[in-house]
């Protein structure tokens with residue numbers, strides 16, 4: 651099978667005197683979960699912003715570290731809010747309702763359809779944020795450390811939901827993290843950034859296979875991060 655590639659070529663980015671990317675190239679994989687792994691300051695979020703700037707506005711949804719929910723709306727309305735402007739007038743009502751219910755079901759929140767965020771646990775809030783991104787119906791989902799601060803059980807729960815969403819929708823995910831175990835548990839493709847030389851480099855890339863969970867990959871990646 652030949653994968654379709656999402657290519658970024660000759661990327662340059664500076665903040666005043668600080669060069670972050672200098673003639674940077676990277677090939678991501680469409681219809682897969684692409685993990686961008688690196689230590690703090692290695693350029694992960696900057697790269698995610700560059701990726702975002704290469705995707706049309708209504709073809710991408712975001713999930714951040716904080717769920718960014720509207721506290722006065724219930725789960726259903728939190729999702730409805732972002733869909734209003736996206737779905738065309740003529741098939742609006744039924745289509746929105748169908749999408750919201752499907753997304754809540756995928757995120758395991760059907761029972762909480764009418765709960766407000768204040769009635770949800772931290773993990774459930776993040777699941778709602780995922781459901782909202784799914785319902786937006788874009789080809790791309792961009793995630794910046796969405797599992798930060800969740801305990802290991804919640805992390806596993808959320809990882810399984812993200813995988814399930816990818817398999818059933820074939821969307822392209824870009825997922826930023828500094829957590830090696832998250833990267834190996836979730837990713838299809840892994841990209842490690844480092845800025846050892848003063849600007850960001852892609853120091854390591856590989857496909858992740860299901861048996862990598864039991865392999866030495868995690869300890870190799872920890873070594874790479876420590877020395878980068």
Ligand SMILES: Nc1ncnc2c1ncn2[C@@H]1O[C@H](COP(=O)(O)OP(=O)(O)OP(=O)(O)O)[C@@H](O)[C@H]1O
Pocket residue numbers: 665668670688689690691692693694695696697828
């Ligand atoms: N708006 C900005 N102005 C100036 N410097 C910035 C800005 N945003 C990021 N930087 C710098 O660019 C470099 C890369 O930052 P970036 O946030 O992309 O890294 P990161 O890997 O996402 O870090 P973290 O894991 O800590 O979020 C860092 O040196 C950071 O200080």
